[in-house]
Amino acid sequence: MLLSAAVAIAERRSGKPGDHYYAGRSRAVVERSYIAFKSSTWFVILSGFVEPVLYLLSFGYGVGQFIGNIDSGTGKMVSYAAFIAPGLLATSAMNGAIYDSTWNVFFKMHESRLYHGMLATSLGPLDVALGEMAWALLRGLVYAMGFMIVVAPLGLIPSWWGILAIPAAVLIAFGFAAFGMAVTSYFTTFQQMGLINIALLPIFLFSGAFYPLTVFPGWTQALIKALPLWHAIELIRGLTLGAIDMRLFGHVLYFLVMIAGGLFFTTRRLNALFMR
Amino acid sequence: MSENLIEVRGLTKKYGDFLAVDGIDFIVQKSESFGLLGPNGAGKSTTMRIIAATSQRTSGEVSVLGKDPEIQGPQIRAHLGVVPQQDNLDTQLTVTENLYIYGRYFGLSKKFINSKISDLLEFAQLEEKRDTKVEALSGGMKRRLTIARSLVSEPDILILDEPTTGLDPQARHILWDRLFRLKEDGITLLLTTHYMDEAEQLCDRLIVMDKGRIMAEGNPAALIKKYSTKEVLEVRFGSNRNAVMAPAMRELCERIEVLPDRILLYTENAETVLENIVAAGHHPNTSLVRRTSLEDVFLRLTGRSLIE
Ligand SMILES: Nc1ncnc2c1ncn2[C@@H]1O[C@H](COP(=O)(O)OP(=O)(O)OP(=O)(O)O)[C@@H](O)[C@H]1O
Ligand SMILES: [Mg+2]
Secondary structure, eight states: OOOOHHHHHHHHHTTSTTTTTOOSOHHHHHHHHHHHHHTSOHHHHHHHHHHHHHHIIIIIIIIHHHHOEEEOSSSOEEEHHHHHHHHHHHHHHHHHHHHHHTHHHHHHHHTSOHHHHHTTTTOOHHHHHHHHHHHHHHHHHHHHHHHHHHHGGGTOOOSGGGGGHHHHHHHHHHHHHHHHHHHHHHOOSHHHHHHHHHHHHHHHHHSSSSSOGGGSOHHHHHHHHHSHHHHHHHHHHHHHTTOOOTHHHHHHHHHHHHHHHHHHHHHHHHHHHHOO | OOOEEEEEEEEEEEETTEEEEEEEEEEEETTOEEEEEOSTTSSHHHHHHHHTTSSOOSEEEEEETTBOTTTSHHHHHTTEEEEOSSOOOOTTSBHHHHHHHHHHHTTOOHHHHHHHHHHHHHHTTOGGGTTSBGGGSOHHHHHHHHHHHTTTTOOSEEEEESTTTTOOHHHHHHHHHHHHHHHHTTOEEEEEESOHHHHHHHOSEEEEEETTEEEEEEOHHHHHHHHSOSEEEEEEOOTTTHHHHHHHHHHHOSEEEEOSSOEEEEESOHHHHHHHHHHTTOOOSEEEEEEOOHHHHHHHHHSSOSOO
């Protein structure tokens, strides 16, 4: 039998570890998102970018007038706007990633049957999971870069280490995308999906974007420190304010674990859902 | 030389406690056109999905091109073109984009896919809709696009789950013709259908399934010969009188089936039976003489008609 191109491509992967789950082609899934995005409304994207800028203007410069300088947590005093800017950057990376990896994924999984179609080809579930997360992560990256372009000229990124906030935002977006998609893949109703939005608001408000955690009693601090957004904010703040120490590695590790866990559970769940 | 592309042995599939496929065996050879026939819930789609490596079996052995779909899913799927019972086109994309991205999922190059798109659009008779969003297509157009999409990767085996459901008669005949040509090119077809004429036209061999089991297997003509007579006489006495007339009909013909709206009399010579009915003083409202079909085979095997 003459080998078709599709077969030759699939055979090249055959025998490699994980060939049952992964065809090494998550790019095709990203490409699909890009084609769909080209004809979608720009303004949804824009709103995710504008939101943190508005917070920055309102709180950083409005409320900031009454607060003056604030202890960054390392003993250095910084302006209030410079204190919250990294918090808002981390939050916008989170929001960008979460939006694509939760509601959009839910729709594709349950309404449009898109993944049924993908998984009938020689793609594997890990390709789909990685591809979708990569897209969500790109969105997080775009938000983070847009925000940086606005805040850096305002002098809110005092340290050159701040450049690393961009790759850090990518890591953070990846972590949230992986986590968001894993959770979504276990949800089956709109009500359950609503929980994600309900959970996000307090996480955003209390994870230390607007003031140091020291205002809270010890047990509350411990709880918040278990949540991903706190690690994200601390990581980015450490970089933008140039407070580099070993704790930053801890935050990076947190996100690496989040990514690995998210990928694992998403792949497993997609396999269970579509290979039933 | 014959080559077994698909081998299924003792296949079972449970959903929870429910046994959807109950120990079936069959073999499909290269370039053969093989049909799965049966009423709703017979287990046809379930069987197809297991072969297409998108569902896991409960027990038994399945081999597709010598590979186990549970172990080498992506490698097997690279050989397949799948038309699922329920369309799963990408509704956010246009017709052309759907064909393109599906090829990309198989890893095919842009150049390769783009060189195929106009042929596929012609195949689906969708040239005028090439830049239309899939959302805006009619049901039949979506079906045709799904079928065209399954061909983008030049599959060796085409798996078609009720391909012509929702197509108008003309589109159905065109599709039969296209499928027939694909078969001549050496593509193996595995299909399910509810339409007896479709099965008789397209299938070299078929199995009749009911409640997860195989009731019969063979080529359409042989099945008709084995399980039915040459001709059928259909008589209608009006819906409330069919049951009343059944005993009288039974005396005139060795095998009859009483359906709610008509009585079927299986015989080698339907005209003679009809003359005998009239001679015995019965007066059906309408009568029809026809050749037997797979529909009758099905009725014989399961006691139920295929399209309820
Ligand atoms: N995902 C599922 N979960 C639970 N039960 C299922 C699932 N899929 C199918 N079934 C059950 O398995 C049986 C066989 O279903 P299947 O779809 O294979 O039938 P079919 O022969 O294709 O029927 P139809 O002609 O209606 O398409 C049915 O009783 C159905 O309810
Ligand atoms: Mg079915």
